[in-house]
Amino acid sequence: MIALDPIGFVRSPRNDQRDDDWGAVVARIELADGFGPESLDGLDEFSHAEVLFMFDRVADAAIERGARHPRGNPAWPKVGIFAQRGKNRPNRIGSTIVRIKKRTGRVLEVEGLDAIDGTPVVDIKPVMTEFLPREPVRQPSWSHELMRDYWRLERR
Amino acid sequence: MIALDPIGFVRSPRNDQRDDDWGAVVARIELADGFGPESLDGLDEFSHAEVLFMFDRVADAAIERGARHPRGNPAWPKVGIFAQRGKNRPNRIGSTIVRIKKRTGRVLEVEGLDAIDGTPVVDIKPVMTEFLPREPVRQPSWSHELMRDYWRLERR
Numbered sequence: 187m188i189a190l191d192p193i194g195f196v197r198s199p200r201n202d203q204r205d206d207d208w209g210a211v212v213a214r215i216e217l218a219d220g221f222g223p224e225s226l227d228g229l230d231e232f233s234h235a236e237v238l239f240m241f242d243r244v245a246d247a248a249i250e251r252g253a254r255h256p257r258g259n260p261a262w263p264k265v266g267i268f269a270q271r272g273k274n275r276p277n278r279i280g281s282t283i284v285r286i287k288k289r290t291g292r293v294l295e296v297e298g299l300d301a302i303d304g305t306p307v308v309d310i311k312p313v314m315t316e317f318l319p320r321e322p323v324r325q326p327s328w329s330h331e332l333m334r335d336y337w338r339l340e341r342r
Numbered sequence: 343m344i345a346l347d348p349i350g351f352v353r354s355p356r357n358d359q360r361d362d363d364w365g366a367v368v369a370r371i372e373l374a375d376g377f378g379p380e381s382l383d384g385l386d387e388f389s390h391a392e393v394l395f396m397f398d399r400v401a402d403a404a405i406e407r408g409a410r411h412p413r414g415n416p417a418w419p420k421v422g423i424f425a426q427r428g429k430n431r432p433n434r435i436g437s438t439i440v441r442i443k444k445r446t447g448r449v450l451e452v453e454g455l456d457a458i459d460g461t462p463v464v465d466i467k468p469v470m471t472e473f474l475p476r477e478p479v480r481q482p483s484w485s486h487e488l489m490r491d492y493w494r495l496e497r498r
Contacts, residue, residue: 188346188396188462190433193424221432224409228421233480235424238394238435240344253380265384268349268391268466271473276377277346279394279465281437283475306344309435310424315479316489317427319439323471324389333472 192218192306194294196239201303203243203273205257208300209337215299215307217292226310230289234313237299239280240306241273250274262328280305283313298337348374348462350450352395357459359399359429361413364456365493371455371463373448382466386445390469393455395436396462397429406430418484436461439469454493 198213215237217225229235250267257272267275284296294310301307354369371393373381385391406423413428423431440452450466457463 188348188398188464190344190346190435192344193432220407222408225407225422225424227409228419228425228482231421231480231482232425232485233477234475236437238437242344251376251381252378253383263384265387266381268381269384269388269468271467271470275465276349277464279346281392281394281465281467283473285475285477308344308433309431309437311427311437312425312481312485313475313479314427314481314485314489316486316492317439318474318479319390319469320493321389321441323469323474324387325468325470326384326387329388329468329470330472333470336472337476 190308192308193221194218194307196299196301196303196305196307198299198301198303203302206335207338207340208298210339211299212287212295212297213299215294215296215310221292223291226289226294229294229312230286232286232312234283235286235296236281236283236311236313237307238309239301240308241278241280242306244273244278248274249276251276256328256332262332346464348464349377350374350463352455352457352459352461352463354455354457354459359458362491363494363496364454366495367455368443368451368453369455371450371452371466377448379447382445382448382450385450385468386442388442388468390439391442391452392437392439392467392469393463394465395457396464397434397436398462400429400434404430405432407432412484412488418488
């Protein structure tokens with residue numbers, strides 16, 4: 187068993203678990219007690235950060251350990267939980283690349299973080315091109331369909 | 343406090359903690375007990391996967407919670423631990439995009455996984471272009487220098 191402590195928490199206008207429309211969401215990550223502002227020094231020299239966070243609202247009984255249709259959609263193939271990025275996954279870890287807007291003291295303002303208000307953050311890493319795919323990316327068509335409206339700019 | 347269980351373990355020819363030369367390393371991820379092969383179904387339709395793993399060999403006393411020079415190199419600026427990707431970080435989580443070579447039952451063979459033999463894996467996610475940066479990536483020059491030999495093909 188592995189024990190983690192939150193290094194911060196998400197403050198976001200989004201607090202519903204809707205799947206889509208995350209593109210225009212601006213959120214803040216506020217560091218947890220015990221982390222000073224220096225732990226974020228230099229992060230704003232990067233355009234993007236990778237945020238690791240917990241899908242802490244997912245109940246134990248909802249965790250999928252085998253295969254399922256993504257979003258329960260029978261039009262898409264039944265694939266393993268490790269072949270999809272949904273939240274009902276073992277260990278409940280989310281990982282998202284966000285745009286860094288601003289760092290102010292112990293607060294990081296980001297755009298495109300698909301985590302709801304109050305979400306525990308367990309790591310922040312700078313995005314380096316060397317850690318992105320160095321060859322063309324291939325993926326099945328269902329995954330493009332699933333992502334079609336994910337980053338859509340929300341109209342209220 | 344958040345509790346995780348390994349979903350698998352790395353089997354790799356690399357068991358030293360050297361920083362560089364990870365490009366040609368072929369490793370296997372073997373699923374932990376309790377995970378059947380169906381949890382990986384469909385993953386080989388993707389060219390790349392994101393592997394989340396634990397830097398479990400890092401001692402508590404070695405964890406940096408503030409700022410430091412990356413790799414202890416005074417030629418590079420002192421930056422916060424969340425502005426670097428080094429292993430001596432709070433929660434000890436590593437995140438690397440690898441090339442998927444082959445899936446055989448409960449074993450995933452990958453290329454470019456910078457984790458040593460025996461490393462616990464806590465998640466595997468498929469790489470979708472929609473989750474990669476959708477704008478140009480900007481990063482400081484020290485990070486390019488640090489990464490220069492990281493993926494170098496090892497000559498033995």
